[in-house]
Amino acid sequence: xxxxxxLAAGYGETQVLHGLSLTVPAxxxxxxxxxxxxxxxxxxxxxxGLVPARGGSIRLDGRPLAGLPPxxxxxxxxxxxxxxxxxxxxxxxxxxxxxxxxRFARPGxxxxxxxxLALFPALAGRLGTGGxxxxxxxxxxxxxxxxxxxxxxxxLLDEPTEGLAPIVVQxxxxxxxxxxxxxxxxxxxxxxxxxxxxxxxEVAMLGRGAVVWSGSPDAARADGEAQARWLGV
Amino acid sequence: xxAAFWIVQALNALQLSMLLFLLSVGLTIVFGLMHFIxxxxxxxxxxxxxxxxxxxxxxxxxxxxxxxxPLAVATVGVLLYLLLIRRLRSAGPMNQVLVxxxxxxxxxxxxxxxxxxxxxxxxxxxxxxxxTGLFGVVYPTYRLFIILLGLAVMAVLALVLARTPIGAMxxxxxxxxxxxxxxxxxxxxxxxxxxxVGCALAGLAGAVAAPVLSVxxxxxTGILIPTLVVVVVGGLGSLKGAVAGSLLTGFVQTFxxxxxxxxxxxxxxxxxxxxxxxRPAGLFPARA
Numbered sequence: 001x002x003x004x005x006x007l008a009a010g011y012g013e014t015q016v017l018h019g020l021s022l023t024v025p026a027x028x029x030x031x032x033x034x035x036x037x038x039x040x041x042x043x044x045x046x047x048x049g050l051v052p053a054r055g056g057s058i059r060l061d062g063r064p065l066a067g068l069p070p071x072x073x074x075x076x077x078x079x080x081x082x083x084x085x086x087x088x089x090x091x092x093x094x095x096x097x098x099x100x101x102x103r104f105a106r107p108g109x110x111x112x113x114x115x116x117l118a119l120f121p122a123l124a125g126r127l128g129t130g131g132x133x134x135x136x137x138x139x140x141x142x143x144x145x146x147x148x149x150x151x152x153x154x155x156l157l158d159e160p161t162e163g164l165a166p167i168v169v170q171x172x173x174x175x176x177x178x179x180x181x182x183x184x185x186x187x188x189x190x191x192x193x194x195x196x197x198x199x200x201x202e203v204a205m206l207g208r209g210a211v212v213w214s215g216s217p218d219a220a221r222a223d224g225e226a227q228a229r230w231l232g233v
Numbered sequence: 234x235x236a237a238f239w240i241v242q243a244l245n246a247l248q249l250s251m252l253l254f255l256l257s258v259g260l261t262i263v264f265g266l267m268h269f270i271x272x273x274x275x276x277x278x279x280x281x282x283x284x285x286x287x288x289x290x291x292x293x294x295x296x297x298x299x300x301x302x303p304l305a306v307a308t309v310g311v312l313l314y315l316l317l318i319r320r321l322r323s324a325g326p327m328n329q330v331l332v333x334x335x336x337x338x339x340x341x342x343x344x345x346x347x348x349x350x351x352x353x354x355x356x357x358x359x360x361x362x363x364x365t366g367l368f369g370v371v372y373p374t375y376r377l378f379i380i381l382l383g384l385a386v387m388a389v390l391a392l393v394l395a396r397t398p399i400g401a402m403x404x405x406x407x408x409x410x411x412x413x414x415x416x417x418x419x420x421x422x423x424x425x426x427x428x429x430v431g432c433a434l435a436g437l438a439g440a441v442a443a444p445v446l447s448v449x450x451x452x453x454t455g456i457l458i459p460t461l462v463v464v465v466v467g468g469l470g471s472l473k474g475a476v477a478g479s480l481l482t483g484f485v486q487t488f489x490x491x492x493x494x495x496x497x498x499x500x501x502x503x504x505x506x507x508x509x510x511x512r513p514a515g516l517f518p519a520r521a
Contacts, residue, residue, distance in 0.1 A: 048415055069421075070414035086412035090404040090519065099405055102398055103417045150416065 001026040001061055001185050002047070002154055008055035009046040016042040018209040019056065024154065029186045031196035031217075033231055034206030040189040041083055043206070044156045047187075048080050049073045060154065075103075079147030083158040083189075085139040087146075089132030093123055096131050096142055100149040109151045110182075116145040119175060137168035144175065155179070155186045161195050169195060193231060197221060205230040237370045242491055243484075244367075248376045248445075250483025251383025255438035256456060257463040258390060258475040259431015265407035265470020265519045267322065267424045272333040273313075275457030276340035277432050281306045281439025282448040283344060286353045295358040299440050306436025307429050314425055322421070337454060344450040355443035379441055386434065387476060394472055403427060407470045407519045459486065462501050466508045468515025477516045481508075 002024040010016040016039045024030045034040050045051040047058055049070040058065040065073055074080070088096055101113055117124040120141045126134065134142060140160055147155055160176070161169045169192070176199055180186065190196035197203060203220040205213035213226045220226070260274050281302040288301035313336075321329050357375040364371040394400035402423055405413045410420045439452075446452065459482055467478025482501055489500025496503075508516065 050411055050415070069419075070411065071417050071419045074415050074417040080415045082412065082415075086409050086415075088405045088408040088412070090408050091401055095401045095404075098398070099401055099413075099418070100416050146416070 002187065003059045003062075004043070004047070004056070005059075006056035007043070007046060007053055007058060009042055009051050009053050011042075011051065015054070016209050017046065020206070020210050021056075022204050022211055022214070024185060024187050026153075026185055027183045028201040029180050029188060029199055031200035031203045032187060032189045032206060033191075033193065033196055033203060033220075035230070035232055036191075038206040038230075039209040040206055041158055042209075044080065044082075044158050044187070044189060047073070047078065047156060074150065077151075077153035078156060079150045079152030079154070080156045081140075081143045081147050081158060081160060083162060085143040087131040087134065087139050087142055089130065091131050092127065093129050093131060093134070093142060094127040096146055097123075097127075097149055100146045104150045106151070111148045111151050113149070116148050119148075119178070120145050136163050137165070137171070140164060140168070140172060141175075144172075148179075153185060155184055157186060157188045159189055159191060161190065161192045173199065193227070240368050240370045241372060242487055244370075244372050244376065244380070246484040246487035247480075248379050248383075248483075249487055250479045251380055252438050252442050252456075253459060253463050253483055254383050254475055254479035255386060255434045255441075256460045257467070257479060258386075258472060259427065259434050260460065261464045261467065261470055261475050261478075262403065262407065262472070263424065263428050263431055264464065266403065266410065266420065266427060268326070269318070269322070269329055269424075270326075270333070271318070271428075272330060272457065273336035273340060274431070274435055275453035275455075275460060276337050277306050277309065277435040277453070278439040278442075278456055279344060279448075279450065279453030280309060280340065281436030282355070282443040282446075282452060283348050283353070283439075284436065285440035285443050286348070286355050286448055289355055295356060295444070298355065298443075299437070302440035303433035303436040306439070307433040310429050310432030313432075314428055318428070319421075337457075340453065341450055348448075348450070350450060352447035352449045353443075354447060355440075357444040373445075375444055379445070382441060386437075390472055399423075399426075404519075459501060462505050466505055466515055468512075468518030470519030471517045474515055474517040474519070481516075 005021050007017050007020040008015060020039065020043060032040050032043065042051055046053050047065065049065065049068055053066045060076055060078065097113060122138060123141055123145060126138065160172050173195060180199060188196055188199060197217045197220055200217050203215060203217055204211045205226060207230045212230055256274065256278055260271065264270050284305040285298035285302040289295050289298035317332060321332055361375040361378050363374050365374045365377055394403060402418055406418065406420050406423050414420050463475065463478035463482045466481055467474025481504065485500050485504045490497040
């Protein structure tokens with residue numbers, strides 16, 4: 001579904017990605033792991049068009065994305081859950097959701113307001129609350145719910161567990177496992193090795209802006225040397 | 234000085250505040266969305282006044298002039314956007330300031346060439362001529378109309394921003410334009426729309442101000458600084474800020490001139506300094 005080939009990208013003078021290549025097949029979950037600064041977030045930002053690609057290609061179902069503005073990439077079917085969650089503080093929870101729902105609702109769409117609220121019942125009681133007044137866990141759920149309402153072909157998740165209490169991490173894990181069981185394609189960036197590997201169908205490790213290891217979750221668990229070298233665990 | 238005097242001054246202050254509100258609201262929301270400041274906004278206000286004078290001359294109706302001015306100024310806004318501002322979007326603040334500052338002089342000379350250097354006037358609509366009794370004072374009816382018009386525009390904008398899908402899109406864009414784009418919102422188009430509405434309101438402000446002020450080529454430069462003070466005092470990007478900033482600036486300017494005429498010229502700057510010391514981001518900034 002998503003094919004990235006020889007991607008080069010960065011900020012200003014600093015190049016972060018040096019020829020990164022990876023593929024996320026339809027219906028699969030790819031976990032992208034790596035240390036801080038390895039280029040995980042930059043990869044997702046480049047896919048969304050937030051960071052310009054300086055070389056290489058990014059394709060969604062064969063369609064090149066490079067050069068398209070973020071709103072066009074979003075409309076092609078990529079839902080983005082950024083590391084900072086980016087809930088709009090001036091909007092209520094309901095407005096945050098409707099912003100996505102209104103633009104992407106179509107008859108027969110998999111995700112509706114009722115369905116995301118059934119998936120995240122914690123949000124149902126908070127619809128009138130301002131986006132700036134949510135806990136970290138609620139923000140994360142809202143960010144995922146909002147992305148789902150875009151009825152995306154592909155979901156990009158940037159460190160969904162960061163800064164969350166273990167019990168909330170478990171909740172998020174279960175929700176993402178439900179989405180995986182439904183066959184949603186996901187590219188999951190994580191620092192939390194156990195969380196990522198238990199959800200993923202495939203694992204890629206990033207080092208210095210390129211994929212340096214890839215394989216199955218079992219192989220990732222077994223390869224202590226790769227973990228020590230590329231993840232520092 | 235009795236109570237009646239102060240009531241009249243308060244109404245004067247309110248009337249000035251409403252003109253400042255019409256001017257500043259477009260400027261501040263455009264800035265909030267795109268971090269773009271259009272220094273030629275004052276020139277668009279003057280353009281509104283000139284167009285109103287000409288339209289009234291053609292049609293014989295001040296009401297027609299009030300309708301023509303915002304339309305004409307919004308059209309000029311569309312042209313400015315397509316020819317200049319769209320290209321300046323990624324050019325950085327210094328280039329934006331220089332180009333829109335340059336536009337002030339272009340407009341000044343265009344006004345001179347088209348309308349000449351003599352101050353022009355616009356008659357107020359007949360139904361609004363004369364005085365009205367209010368709170369025990371008599372006050373020009375037309376000035377009350379300006380106050381009511383400002384309040385009406387305020388109410389409509391507040392409703393649109395708070396209650397409609399497009400309002401939610403604008404608030405989301407002001408909060409975080411990149412995330413709004415990631416939800417499929419074309420923030421550039423939103424910016425264009427808000428920019429045009431802002432231009433139309435500047436044109437409307439110029440047209441309704443024309444009967445109480447004289448229409449001169451430099452009327453836009455005179456109002457630009459108080460308008461920028463409103464935007465900064467209110468806090469960038471918020472409607473609430475534009476309302477609060479306009480009221481504060483209008484009242485400080487009016488009452489400053491009455492209470493301490495010798496200090497009137499610096500009153501709003503003293504207020505600006507005081508607000509910035511106490512609340513560096515302004516009173517109600519959109520991004521806390």
